[in-house]
Amino acid sequence: MMRIGMVAGEPSGDLLAARIIQGIQSQQQALIEGIGGPEMLARGFHSHYPMDALTVFGYVEALKQIPVLLRTYLGMKKYYLRQPPSVYVGIDAPDFNLRMEHQLRQAGVPTVQFVGPSIWAWRYERIHKIRAAVSHMLVLFPFETEIYEKEGVPVTYVGHPLAQNIAFKPDTNEARERLGMELPAGAQVLSLLPGSRSSEVKLLSPRFLQAVQILQREALDLHVLVPMVNASRRAEFEAILAQYPIKNLHILDAQTPGAIYVDEQGIVRPASWTALQAADAVLLASGTATLEAALFKKPMVISYVLSPAMERIMRWKSGQARPYLPWVGLPNVLARDFVVPELLQDDAQPEKLAQACWQALRDPAHIAKVKNTFLALHQSLHRDTPALAADVILKLARQHAI
Template sequence: MSKKIAIVAGEPSGDLLASRIIKGMQDHQANLSFNGIGGPNMAATGMHIDYPMDLLTVFGYVDALKSLPKLIATYKGLEKRLLMNKPDVYVGVDAPDFNLRLEHKLKANGIPTVHFVGPSIWAWRYERIHQIREAVSHMLVLFPFETAIYKKEGIPVTFVGHPLASQIPLDTDIQQAKQALGLPIDAKVLAILPGSRSSEIKLLAEPFLKTAQLLAQRDPNLHFIVPLVNEKRKTQFNTIAKDIPVPNLHIYDKKVSDWPISWNVMQACDAALVASGTATLETALFKKPMVISYKLSPLVRKIMEWKSGQEKPYVPWVGLPNVLLNEFAVPELLQEEANPNQLSQACIKALEDVEYISDLKQKFHQLHLTLKQDTAQKAAEVILSLANR
């Protein structure tokens, strides 16, 4: 008998992840049909796209408010479809605001629900655990420490590993990466990763570039490499950079291999100055010392405090490498501390302290081994076990 599986992913990373899970299920079992919200990777598996993923892809609170009417229309339309033509299981990939609400409705109507990528309740708004318990039949989590949280709350949970740990090799060739980017093989290189959003470039490009200026004064042979996600972000960054000249500055927005350009940059660098986010985990998987930084505008900071009801995370760390290692393994310089003087001093240690660098690389190697699981296989097994009940 054919099994119907509904899946919703709201961002490009979720589209790729969901497509691999779909292929994992297809390898396990025939006669599966898939529908829901997704992007090109999910469509390529044969999944029927009820609504394009672009409808859910919003960045930040302001964008979300502007997109509210289409988000509501999409939610109502998909909810109606799924309740009229019930799937055997529903899989929500990240996008917690959309997915948890829909999962709650579907579970109440007898449809098993799986949520992949647990919301960061360990950092913000732990009270969401009650909503998750009502909405989710089974949680699939990226990080091993998350399982204890859900087990304590009586929610079925499986650690499936982080897909990035399988995509990024355990060992990479720094000289090969430098050649691919047109860099001198013997040059010391600092990667500058100011983020992919307009708001991040706006707030971080200036302090990051001024940090590079200070470092270049100290070491005129130091090279700086900056990956930017597209031409628009490159133009925005260059507009700021023209008033803050930095020698040996290389800016990339085009792929030089099958990898995202940011990965080539991470592979080629000796250390990185990186905006807090997934890029910090990627940098750790490339075994690179880093300085984590971030700034929020006063308005966004107020909105976050209002929405979460807290001024800071429950855990003392912001960067994922520190959260996973349960220590301040790498420095975090946020808000007022994200200034050129403090950032440059931290970068000097990341570039020059041999003992510190060696110890950090060992920690990152062990972290990589822990997170490297057959994510698609593990997720597929859980989803199919619910679909076949």
Template sequence: MIAGEPSGDLLASRIIAGLRQGAGGDLRCAGIGGPRMQGEGFETWHDMHALTVFGYVDALKRLPSLLSTYGNVKRRWLAEKPQVFVGIDAPDFNLRLEAQLRPAGIPTVHFVGPSIWAWRYERIKKIREAVSHMLVLFPFEEEIYRKEGVPVTYVGHPLADTIPMKPDRAAARASLGLDASARVLALLPGSRRSEIDILAPRFLQAAQQLLARDPGLQCVVPMVNAQRRAEFEAILARYPVPGLRCVSAQEGDSSMPVAWRVMEASDAVLVASGTATLEAALFKRPMVISYYLSPWMRRIMSWKSGQERPYLPWVGLPNVLARDFVVPELLQDDATPDKLAEAIWTALTDDAHAQRVEQRFTDMHDTLRRDTPALAAKAILEAAR
């Protein structure tokens, strides 16, 4: 098994638990993983941070160590063949490895299909050659892979089984010490420094405009770690927002990630495009999705993908799943403080809009909620046999 980041570590740990139950306890899992996988008895050859890179520049710097890790696990598995290999996300690394293992007679299962429906559909050829069985998070992906002749199982999204169907806004506010009667806006400008550098000034200037309309508005920003907090607070000093709260993992209820607790406490969310948009949707919150790529990064993405923009008209996962602009997307030149403030003010104050969004997201939550560990384990055990 290989998982290369915290989200993959969480997914894999639950799959290991499902495998152990399906295999009757007689199970050995080894490879690259994190602490949650180790908690399920996983044998770690390399820590998952060996694969964690942020952007193209970091990837180039880390290339020697990445190649060393790749060569090590490939040699070990070709020398002592496992009954099945499971790659969790990390497509650049795992698909390359799977293309080497499968011809050697090792069944390969890949969990979390690359977003070929948005970028670089031609990757399906490599997937067809490398992957024995694909496990996908979203129902529309099943049709894509089946049409292309790739064995596939829709297993649902584990977040849908973890985030409560009915969020408790009052309890979340109490745990964070927030005013129960105030409007609360969650700001999530991303988890990478490059995202914070570009999006935080825009988000903070929008918040300044919103406070002029509602001086009682409470703005809350969850912080993934101390480094990101320091970077964000340096920007906050340039664009001060009275009363804004930065919340770290140590504050509030530790039973769920701090970003989840902040979303649950909020009336609306201003969020960078990414997995956090799906989390906000599962908490049934109206949101505004935003993102901005520098001209340099846009050129790199265009060169790598061979396309100027995604195939779909939507970028945010909630809209992709709904096949509709359920919530606004303000991207690139539209990601201005004025436009962000106007859109989020509607999300905060339009009750009819909030109710429509809540119903659409409730239906989405129900569609995504499956017994993911059991379904994934069943497909993996069948491949192993």
């Protein structure tokens, strides 16, 4: 039986990898093993270490986790070198996977990296490490192919799996009805997504809530949805909410009826997706959630704040004061334009956030332009990602077997 090595390092990677496993299994019987999470395990993946060993948020936590990360890396490397797979697939987690891929490629194992580091924004010099470590890149965004082709790295654009899992025309009313909340006729809904990390919740939530306080002085019927990834983040958010109370606020988590559900394809839809689907507009932290909001065709305001210490660390680590591109949010990066506002660092003030949210909620011309742009973006990202990725992976594995 064909053996495929695979490592995913966080929940978003687990979801991506599960789709790739599904694509491989539709074409080839294979033992797929390495490090993965519950979505991968549900598809028959064999995990040698818990994915939590690699799920690290921020530089400080990474320093604390070094012993665990090192044991995990050395253990997997020893296993793969002793029993080389037909191909190795790294799913995101570039710090871990590029090291592993370099070692295995030197040992003659073909390597695939699915989701490359954002060299188009930070630290372009990492292309040299990628060229040495990776046999073939699988990229999520069409503009990335030009970068890798120019640098002599084999690359295939496979689209973004999320584009297959979110409808071109999401049903806002369906999400609201599923939640069963009492929303007055004509009420507008703003969803707040202050991030999944403790530092994000603590830095962004006070600003977001103060912005809503400003909005609710004029829009008394404005309702607010706030999805929380776990009990710890909810406790942190509620402590901040006590200092900046607002009306008509609904927290969505695993205990909220209808917030998390399994769709007809067997895909678990998180509370954040329900909050996005049910919203008229979104105020959120920069990150993957901005792409999800774009796929739900929602006008949004993107914000982010780094602590002074974290900002210094990022500048030191990258050697840059800011990204190469003028945009931070993925929707703007993909559109090559400021389709939606980005209020970062000192600009992330409640008054500015509230003003931008007013436009996202009440400006018909802006709303129509955003939705049309995001529909085109969705169409460009919609590919049969599992099949395209599986084709590349299995071709390399079969060539290696000859």
